[in-house]
Amino acid sequence: xxxxxxxxxxxxxxxxxxxxxxxxxxxxxxxxxxxxxxxxxxxxxxxxxxxxxxxxxxxxxxxxxxxxxxxxxxxxxxxxxxxxxxxxxxxxxxxxxxxxxxxxxxxxxxxxxxxxxxxxxxxxxxxxxxxxxxxxxxxxxxxxxxxxxxxxxxxxxxxxxxxxxxxxxxxxxxxxxxxxxxxxxxxxxxxxxxxxxxxxxxxxxxxxxxxxxxxxxxxxxxxxxxxxxxxxxxxxxxxxxxxxxxxxxxxxxxxxxxxxxxxxxxxxxxxxxxxxxxxxxxxxxxxxxxxxxxxx
Numbered sequence: 245x246x247x248x249x250x251x252x253x254x255x256x257x258x259x260x261x262x263x264x265x266x267x268x269x270x271x272x273x274x275x276x277x278x279x280x281x282x283x284x285x286x287x288x289x290x291x292x293x294x295x296x297x298x299x300x301x302x303x304x305x306x307x308x309x310x311x312x313x314x315x316x317x318x319x320x321x322x323x324x325x326x327x328x329x330x331x332x333x334x335x336x337x338x339x340x341x342x343x344x345x346x347x348x349x350x351x352x353x354x355x356x357x358x359x360x361x362x363x364x365x366x367x368x369x370x371x372x373x374x375x376x377x378x379x380x381x382x383x384x385x386x387x388x389x390x391x392x393x394x395x396x397x398x399x400x401x402x403x404x405x406x407x408x409x410x411x412x413x414x415x416x417x418x419x420x421x422x423x424x425x426x427x428x429x430x431x432x433x434x435x436x437x438x439x440x441x442x443x444x445x446x447x448x449x450x451x452x453x454x455x456x457x458x459x460x461x462x463x464x465x466x467x468x469x470x471x472x473x474x475x476x477x478x479x480x481x482x483x484x485x486x487x488x489x490x491x492x493x494x495x496x497x498x499x500x501x502x503x504x505x506x507x508x509x510x511x512x513x514x515x516x517x518x519x520x521x522x523x524x525x526x527x528x529x530x531x532x533x534x535x536x537x538x539x540x
Contacts, residue, residue: 252432252454252464255504261540265501266492268302275304276354276490280483281346281375282386283310283361285336288318290361290479293524294386295322297483298357300528301502302535303490307353309346310361311338337367343374350375355382357486359389360479369395382406382489385444386482390419393442400444405458407444408489408499410482416448432462445495447485453503455496463500467507469514476524481506484531505531 253259268275278298283291291310298306306325310318313336315329328349330342350356356379362368365388372392376383376399383403385393390409392399400407411419416434417427427434432454439446439456446456453465485502493501509530513522 252462255453255455255463255465255467255500257538260501260504260538263497263500264540265302265488265497265535268491275302276487276492277305277307277352278303278355278357278486278490279307279309279346279350279353280360280486281309281338281356281358282389283314283318284338284363285311285313285332287361287363288314288321289476292318292321293476293479293528294357294360294483294486295325296525297480297528297531298487298490299324300531301484301487301491301505302532303355303487307349309338309342309349311336333367335364335367337362337364338371340370340374343371343378346375347378350379350381353381354490354492355384355486357384357386357482359386360482362388365391368392376400377402379403382408382495384408384410384482384486384489386410387412387415387478390415393438393444394419394421397441398443400442403444405443405445406495407442408447408485408495409438409442409444410447410478410485410499410502412478413448416446432456432464436460436462445499447481447499447503449503449507453507455499455503457496461496463496465500465504465507467504468510469507469519471514471519471522472507472510472527474522474524477506477510477527480524480527483528505534508534 312329
């Protein structure tokens with residue numbers, strides 16, 4: 245699906261019906277395997293939300309790699325997933341010693357999602373410096389994990405465009421190392437700059453979404469509402485994008501569809517329960533019906 249390089253294309257149901265997702269396969273292998281790397285000893289909920297969103301978006305097999313102290317409980321909470329316990333440092337963050345184990349889990353995966361539940365910039369960057377340069381599968385980088393891109397702007401270029409960054413405006417500003425006001429004044433320009441510099445597709449937004457491709461193409465979705473500004477919402481969006489990516493969607497398609505579905509799910513919940521008060525865990529269950537409604 246083309247987009248004009250000189251201005252965003254509006255994302256509508258008609259546009260998505262004309263840009264259909266790859267047909268899902270008949271078994272879990274053909275629908276893709278996703279590895280979610282994230283969490284700490286005190287933030288297991290983020291990878292739970294992201295992992296469930298992967299499956300709701302149509303991903304076939306789910307693996308979660310997270311902090312050892314919470315892995316057993318997470319395995320019970322998400323029985324659909326293989327949950328791998330990773331060693332942690334004294335503060336409960338995943339230790340860099342886990343890098344080889346993560347890489348082994350990523351072998352054969354169709355998508356690696358990193359970042360949900362990461363809580364310390366330095367610990368996260370140290371781990372990702374040992375992981376991301378060595379992976380060959382498509383990658384979704386979420387939230388605080390984008391600090392890796394701040395310090396290594398070319399750190400994803402070996403993936404040749406098969407990478408997506410999912411960020412809110414504050415995270416986008418931190419990744420670019422610019423004042424928040426600069427992104428608030430022109431989020432489209434900021435997303436386009438990061439996409440160009442990192443050679444990755446960038447999703448920015450909460451209420452209203454911008455997607456920027458490294459080649460200058462831009463999309464804007466007006467879906468979403470203030471209710472999406474709730475803890476865990478970004479983890480769900482990242483999981484939806486990763487699930488789309490695992491189904492053999494191109495990076496831009498996974499990003500555009502994922503961002504729009506996340507916003508549309510929030511709009512549907514707002515009509516059901518009110519704009520404020522729905523929970524992040526309620527977003528992903530809306531996605532399958534929305535995808536069916538957008539079938540060509």
